[in-house]
Amino acid sequence: MSHTPASPSLAERYGTAKRPLTARTRTWLILAALAAALAVAVYFTVGNTVGQMTSKDVGYIIHSDTEASVDYEVTKDFDATVQCMVQVLDDTYAVVGAKTVTIGPHEGSDSSDRSQYLRTDLRTEHRGVTGIVDSCWELD
Incomplete structure (x- = not known):
């Protein structure tokens, strides 16, 4: 076939x-x-x-057994109000001092002005070994 x-x-x-x-x-x-x-x-x-908020530890000073200062940078929008939890820790990473800091609106003309350098003084229960910004959040 x-x-x-x-x-x-x-x-x-x-x-x-x-x-x-x-x-x-x-x-x-x-x-x-x-x-x-x-x-x-x-x-x-x-x-x-744009619209992003960040925080960064810059430094700290342990003044005494009961006092410390924490230096940090917060980058946020000009019209935003944020709060940051600043802490002093001891050598076991236990919090020996803490403070909530409110950072309000500020003036600026370009994106490099979004950052602010701040110092917060804290009272401590006993001598700390480091200071940090634990977290920041924007208020509504």
Whole structure:
């Protein structure tokens, strides 16, 4: 039994072959992709800094068995009011002094002005060995 299938040409069956991209078209597509990637990177970089609040320990001074100072940096929006829990710890990491500090709105003109350096003086139960900002939160 001889069976010969109908053999239409490949062009009829699948369509004509597509032309490859020209060098000029390929260059423009690469430039467009790079521009889009740059725009996304800028969006996420700027978008993540606006409205974000951070705190960072800068230093501390243990004045005596009952007094210490903690230096820290808070970065926040100009019109935001935040509170930070500042603590002095002893050598077993136990809290020997703590204070909640309220940081209100402040003036500024550009993103570098979002940061404020602060010092908080604390009373301690006994001699501490370090001072930290435990956490900060924005007030509504």
